[in-house]
Amino acid sequence: MYKAKIFVNYKPSVLDPKATVIQQTLTRLGQTNVDSVMVGKYFELVLQGNEAAVNEQVAKLCSEMLANVNMETYRYTLEEVEA
Amino acid sequence: MYKAKIFVNYKPSVLDPKATVIQQTLTRLGQTNVDSVMVGKYFELVLQGNEAAVNEQVAKLCSEMLANVNMETYRYTLEEVEA
Numbered sequence: 001m002y003k004a005k006i007f008v009n010y011k012p013s014v015l016d017p018k019a020t021v022i023q024q025t026l027t028r029l030g031q032t033n034v035d036s037v038m039v040g041k042y043f044e045l046v047l048q049g050n051e052a053a054v055n056e057q058v059a060k061l062c063s064e065m066l067a068n069v070n071m072e073t074y075r076y077t078l079e080e081v082e083a
Numbered sequence: 084m085y086k087a088k089i090f091v092n093y094k095p096s097v098l099d100p101k102a103t104v105i106q107q108t109l110t111r112l113g114q115t116n117v118d119s120v121m122v123g124k125y126f127e128l129v130l131q132g133n134e135a136a137v138n139e140q141v142a143k144l145c146s147e148m149l150a151n152v153n154m155e156t157y158r159y160t161l162e163e164v165e166a
Contacts, residue, residue: 001118007125022126025148031140033131035084042090042125043105048116057114065108 001083002047002054006076008067009040041066046081054078084166085130085137089159091150092123124149129164137161 010016019037026034043066047054058076067074093099102120109117126149130137141159150157 009125022148026144031144033140035129035131036127038127040125040127042092042123044119044121044123046118048118057116061109061114065105 001081002078003081004045004058004076004078006043008072008074014071084164085161086164087128087141087159089126091155091157097154
């Protein structure tokens with residue numbers, strides 16, 4: 001059994017309005033020491049199967065469901081967990 | 084300068100409709116080996132200042148802006164980065 005930790009983020013070239021709003025709000029609150037803000041999505045899935053099969057399944061799931069590959073990139077790690 | 088990696092998730096007692104939809108869709112697609120799905124938010128901020136000050140600032144930011152502490156929990160790590 002494997003736990004997949006999946007991060008989905010906008011590509012750097014894509015405007016991220018949520019991140020912009022957070023940074024502007026912080027600036028307005030006087031917190032001008034914040035150099036950059038990045039907002040993403042995080043998924044944790046627990047999957048049964050062997051590592052190769054799970055890896056292939058997660059890659060497909062990311063590119064076809066969880067991420068919009070036109071605008072977003074994804075990365076993930078797999079770690080074995082006890083049942 | 085520190086990079087804060089912040090994870091915001093629903094508390095386990097709170098229904099997460101996005102996670103439910105993902106799991107139901109996977110089941111419908113025949114991927115019945117997925118035991119659990121968790122959907123969360125992920126933020127990366129780069130902040131100037133010393134570690135104690137940044138730590139306090141990020142904790143406040145999480146509890147007062149990024150997370151709804153009634154329904155969500157947050158955790159974060161700080162790591163030193165080069166300017």
